[in-house]
Each structure stands twice: as structure tokens, then as C-alpha cells.
Amino acid sequence: MTFLKRTHTCGELRLSENEKTVVLNGWVNKRRDLGGVIFLDLRDRFGITQVVINPENVSSDFYEKAKTIRSEFVIAVCGKVGKRPEIGKNTEMLTREIEVYAEQLEILSVAEVTPFEISNCENVSEELKLKYRYLELRTQKLKENLVLRSEYYSIVRNYFNSLSFVEVETPILMKSTPEGARDFLVPSRIHHGKFYALPQSPQTYKQLLMIGGIDKYFQIVKCFRDEDLRADRQPEFSQVDVEMSFVEEIDLQNLTEGLMNELFKVFRKKELELPLQRITYKEAMRRFGSDKPDLRFGMELIEITQFVKNSDFEVFKNAETVTGFCVKGGEIFSRKKLDELTDYAKKFKAKGLAYIKIGEEIVSPIKKYLSEEVLENILSSFDAQKGDLILLVADKESVAQTCSGALRLKVAKDLNLIDESKDSIFWVVEFPLLEFSEEENRYVACHHPFTAPLSEDVFLMETSPEKVRARAYDLVWNGNEVAGGSIRIHQNDVQRKLFDLIGLTEEEAREKFGFFLDALKFGTPPHGGIAFGLDRQVALFCGVEQIRDVIAFPKTVSASSLMDGSPSTVTEEQLGLLGLELKQKTT
Numbered sequence: 001m002t003f004l005k006r007t008h009t010c011g012e013l014r015l016s017e018n019e020k021t022v023v024l025n026g027w028v029n030k031r032r033d034l035g036g037v038i039f040l041d042l043r044d045r046f047g048i049t050q051v052v053i054n055p056e057n058v059s060s061d062f063y064e065k066a067k068t069i070r071s072e073f074v075i076a077v078c079g080k081v082g083k084r085p086e087i088g089k090n091t092e093m094l095t096r097e098i099e100v101y102a103e104q105l106e107i108l109s110v111a112e113v114t115p116f117e118i119s120n121c122e123n124v125s126e127e128l129k130l131k132y133r134y135l136e137l138r139t140q141k142l143k144e145n146l147v148l149r150s151e152y153y154s155i156v157r158n159y160f161n162s163l164s165f166v167e168v169e170t171p172i173l174m175k176s177t178p179e180g181a182r183d184f185l186v187p188s189r190i191h192h193g194k195f196y197a198l199p200q201s202p203q204t205y206k207q208l209l210m211i212g213g214i215d216k217y218f219q220i221v222k223c224f225r226d227e228d229l230r231a232d233r234q235p236e237f238s239q240v241d242v243e244m245s246f247v248e249e250i251d252l253q254n255l256t257e258g259l260m261n262e263l264f265k266v267f268r269k270k271e272l273e274l275p276l277q278r279i280t281y282k283e284a285m286r287r288f289g290s291d292k293p294d295l296r297f298g299m300e301l302i303e304i305t306q307f308v309k310n311s312d313f314e315v316f317k318n319a320e321t322v323t324g325f326c327v328k329g330g331e332i333f334s335r336k337k338l339d340e341l342t343d344y345a346k347k348f349k350a351k352g353l354a355y356i357k358i359g360e361e362i363v364s365p366i367k368k369y370l371s372e373e374v375l376e377n378i379l380s381s382f383d384a385q386k387g388d389l390i391l392l393v394a395d396k397e398s399v400a401q402t403c404s405g406a407l408r409l410k411v412a413k414d415l416n417l418i419d420e421s422k423d424s425i426f427w428v429v430e431f432p433l434l435e436f437s438e439e440e441n442r443y444v445a446c447h448h449p450f451t452a453p454l455s456e457d458v459f460l461m462e463t464s465p466e467k468v469r470a471r472a473y474d475l476v477w478n479g480n481e482v483a484g485g486s487i488r489i490h491q492n493d494v495q496r497k498l499f500d501l502i503g504l505t506e507e508e509a510r511e512k513f514g515f516f517l518d519a520l521k522f523g524t525p526p527h528g529g530i531a532f533g534l535d536r537q538v539a540l541f542c543g544v545e546q547i548r549d550v551i552a553f554p555k556t557v558s559a560s561s562l563m564d565g566s567p568s569t570v571t572e573e574q575l576g577l578l579g580l581e582l583k584q585k586t587t
Helices: 060-067 126-131 140-162 203-211 249-267 281-288 335-346 372-381 397-414 492-501 506-520 534-542 572-577
Strands: 021-034 037-044 047-053 074-083 098-109 184-187 195-198 216-224 236-245 278-280 321-327 354-358 389-395 425-429 434-437 442-445 472-477 480-487 527-533
Touching (some): 021 098, 037 060, 037 074, 047 060, 060 098, 140 534, 203 216, 203 506, 203 527, 236 249, 249 425, 249 527, 249 534, 278 281, 281 397, 281 425, 321 397, 354 372, 389 397, 480 534, 527 534
Parallel strands (some): 047 098
Antiparallel strands (some): 021 037, 021 074, 037 047, 074 098, 184 195, 216 236, 236 527, 354 389, 425 472, 472 480, 480 527
């Protein structure tokens, strides 16, 4: 098929092309018929141009063809550029100064009525838009998001290439080494009864690259996790993966800050103040109740355990930690709102929520249990004034801090306290190496089992594993973890010790990681790395909340694709080739 091929895009014509004959290709965004003159808004990825078809200037056949055109038809138009009348200018269009007077017209593809209007789909259900994702991709915002994502790729590659990094692709079909989220498994047709796994990350491979002497590696890579999804998770996601040899934490952090500064210069039109602030995990939890706090507003947590430990309030007396924050002007919160916050606190395993309102008089259900001295100490600790509200959580330290942190963020959102024009970006460092899982009755790695402990804490691995700090670091931006990494273990004996602590017997360690343990024996350089949450970073630069808005073909929260119907059933023949037979699912 031959057709009129475009000489210009629908977003580039200006008055400088006045009187020039051009060809445009695109979709009909809108059609208007005003007194016989047909106006077409022609759209492509680059913008919209108004096309004018005047019955006085074209043949009757031409005009009759134009009358059949509807929204989303794909057409080719040849015509002359002219100055657009002042009264008809659309200030939102890049091409508002001009219009094209059609002289030739080809209908390249006829479109049926779409299930929703492309130019006005803000109130269309997410399910319908995901079912027809290829139509939603025609919207300006989604196109802009994907273009920005593409530019993000270019900046990343240029940055690492300029620093002599080697881009290496690691395998997608790998050995299953479950330690964390569940693996997606792929059955082997050739080796019946055996399975590959899709990588949760290229962790072992990038460390093997370091052992292999590829001392600066990066990759833009797909990762897969078969986990229970939350509102903004995807079963497959992208990350910028980085690993370096002969480095310490500061080297990876400086490298990351350099890249983030390049990204901010392009997408935020500003430079970061470097070096970025560093906050320890312990301080972040104490002050903000989160290991990824949003610092664009105040309301820091204040612990008051020492003031209330000997009060007559049993909940405070028996709690490991009592902490909370002061809401300036929070006296306006109704009883209904406080009940709502209490229910919210229970989602984080807190037994309840205590409050103190400071008005003409102090109102609190726990007031009768507090002496005047204790009450004064509480008010003084929070610098509480008339009109304020104090919210308190009492529990074991982890619950009290996490719950208070979640409440802090919820209240800030409810009261619009977050300045969206600002950026808060900093490091959280010195995470715990291990935490004890009561469900599994063992220690589990907080990051992954290849993270190195701080050298000054190695001796604690024998006596107090929960106190060992990791050489791990997260980059936090506006309350989101957007990158995370660590210095890795490069000594076999330390790796073996960590496996012991997480309950891996020598036999199990050999079964899961034998290839990696063998590699550690043959000369391993000190090394470390970091992974950037590509989808989340792009979403933040695009100013959208959901990462699915920066992914071309995302899944739903139940990990299904409404567009192509995956996951789907397969035939008995396909299962037979794999040596598989489906069992009836039991409840």
C-alpha cells in the first residue's frame, strides 16, 4: 500500500511554514462541521494540528469523503499551511498559530466507535481503560509519560557509559533460590520435573560479574516477584541495576547522587544540593516512624515513655514504647475523625490510639489516669499549645513507631500539609542486618543474605544478631524508597556465618547457592551495588501516583492483564510436553 507519507508531525508546524505545502498523518482527535466547513483536529504523538476542509475549495467527491470521517479514523492530509484566525486560536495547542487547508485526503483506516472518548477519559473506570490499554495510550498524558521514560533510559545509559561501566545482560531463566518473595517458576520441557525461576533481581549474577573482573556493571533489567500485590505493585517491574568492585558505601552513594542530579536537571530543571543528607535507620524510625519518611512536613515523633511509665494508665505502664506527635490546630478533629484514626492505627497491630485535645480545657479519655505533673510533661514535650491535638501510640517499639509514622503521614495528607512543590531526597543508612520472624521462628535477612555487616558489629553475630547493623543504604525521595543497595559479603566465612544465622544448613546452602559459594573461593574483590526503582522514579518525575501510569502494558492489582486475558489456561498437550498434570485446588 502506498499513501501520502508525512512531511511534518502534527506538533511542529509554525507560522514560519506559512504558505508551505505539507503532508500530515495521524488520528482524528475531533471533527466539527460548522456551516459546511469541516474542521479536523489531527493528532499524533507530537501534538495536534487543525485541518480545514472548505467545500468551496475542494471537489464534491473530496468533500463527500471528508463527511464520512469520524473520531479516531487514521488519515493522511496534504495541504497548504495558513495563518489561523485570532478568534479560533486554541492556546493549549502548540500549533495554535496555523491551520492546514486540505487539498488531498486519504482515509488510511476506518475506526469503530471507541468504548470511551480518548480526549476525555478521566472519569472512565480503570478496568475499562486497562482492557483497552492501546486506546488509553493515545491520550496525551500517557504518551508523555512513556516519552519521559524513554528519555530516562537515555540519561542513565549516557551517565554510566561516560564512567566506563559495562552494560551486561544477565539471564532471565535462572536457578530458583527462594529467600524473600516467591519466585515465578518456569517448567522445563527438556528436563522433566525441573524448573527455572524468573529473577527477583540479578543479585548473584552481578556479584559473579565482580568475581569475573567486570568491575563496573550496570543494566536496565526486568525483575519478577510472585507476591501478594498491593495497590501500587506490579508482578514484573524494572530497575537500574549497578555493581562496582573495590568500593565502599560513599562511592556508591556519590555515584547515585551524580545520576540523580543529572535526572533532576533534565526533569525538574534544578540541581540537587550535594552531598545529600544521611539519616540512620534508627533515627528515621525514632523521629518519623518510617524507614522512608517524607520530610516535606513536620510533626516529628516524640517519645514520652519516661514520663508516663509510672502513670496510673495500664496501657502506658505496660508498653515498651509510648510515642506520638502533635497536630497543630488539630483540636478541630471531631470524635468521628478520631475514631477513624483509631481504626486506622489498628491496621498496624496497635491496640489503640490515645489523644489529648488542648482547648479551653484539656479533653482526653486518659486524662483521669494522668497526674498534673505527668500531663504537664507530655504537653511540654510536644510544645503543645491551645488548639493542638496530641496523638499517642503505646506498644512494643516497632509497632508504636510504625503505627505513629503511618498516622503522621495520613494526617498530613488529610490536612494537605505536604508541599508538593518541594522535593525531599536523602539517604537512610545503617539498617538492621537481620530481624526475627516469629512466623518462621528464625532470623531473616532484612535486605538480602549477601549484605555485609558493619565491621564493628561482626562480633555481635555470635551473641546479639538483631543488633548487627548492615552496610546497607536506601535513597528516599518524597516518602518513597527509590533506590537501595549495600556493600556485599566477599569473605566465605562471613557468608557462611550469615547463612547459619538465617537457618540455612550447609546442605541447604549448597543446594541453593553452591555455585556462588564456590565462586567466593577463587578471589573475590570487595564490592557493592545499588538498584534504582525505575518505575517509581519515572512516576515521580511524571507527577503521577501509580506506577502503572508509566508502564505501557501494566497488570491489575490481582496480577492479571485485562487486555490480553493473561494468565490463561493452556492445553493438555502443552502440559503433557512439560510432564505436568494439574491438581484440583483445595481450600
